[in-house]
Amino acid sequence: MSEDSHEFDSAHFRTVMGHFPTGVTVVTAMAEDRPHGFTIGSFTSVSLDPPLVGFLPQVGSETWTAMEGTRSFCVNVLSDQQSDLCWKFAKSGTEASRFDSVNWHPAPTGSPVLDRAVAWIDCTIEEVHMMGDHLFVLGRVVALDADANHDGEPPLPLVFYRGALGGFSAEG
Ligand SMILES: Cc1cc2nc3c(=O)[nH]c(=O)nc-3n(C[C@H](O)[C@H](O)[C@H](O)COP(=O)(O)O)c2cc1C
Secondary structure, X not given: OOOOXXXXXXXXXXXXXXXXXXXXXXXXXXXXXXXXXXXXXXXXXXXXXXXXXXXXXXXXXXXXXXXXXXXXXXXXXXXXXXHHHHHHOOOOOOHHHOOOOOOEEEOOOOOEEEOOOOEEEEEEEEEEEEEOXXXXXXXXXXXXXXXXXXXXXXXXXXXXXXXXXXXXXXXX
16 A cells, blocks of 8 residues: 555545534634634644644635635634535635624634634734645634623533534533
8 A cells, every 4th residue: 555545535534523522713814804714623722832822724725725815813612603604604705704693803814803703813824835735724812801791601522423513411
């Protein structure tokens, strides 16, 4: 077998990877005086000192192409009350209208913070690396916050598992 060959197809790869549960974020940026954003599950914390985070957009993503020139982005961690936003910001070909009827305010870099997100992490772009058919975007955190007031209720995160959305419950 050559180094690149494998005995599975990409459908099987996706199915098995879907068994790893992730949180759900909407990564946003301001470009050409309007907000942009897309649903991203590949968000991860990278380094504490310096404070670095990262995510992986697909090569050729319309949204990433629009936002990369801004050199900044904001990661919004969705709550279990925001599953509508998860699907809305994941639909291809809707890039221009995703923020219709979505309330937000600017983070320090100007990137949108979505109202009622569980947490937001505002970043400048440090590095971008090609990784197969995705890019790895490394961001330096400039500001962040969590636990905004959700009418006195502690917000719970949205969870993506095997292609479906669910919630989180603590068990000790
Ligand atoms: C739960 C969930 C997680 C996703 N995570 C990613 C991701 O990490 N990287 C990515 O490129 N696309 C991811 N997507 C798909 C993108 O949201 C989608 O392809 C994108 O919004 C399409 O817009 P675009 O054509 O403007 O890029 C995810 C979709 C969902 C529903």
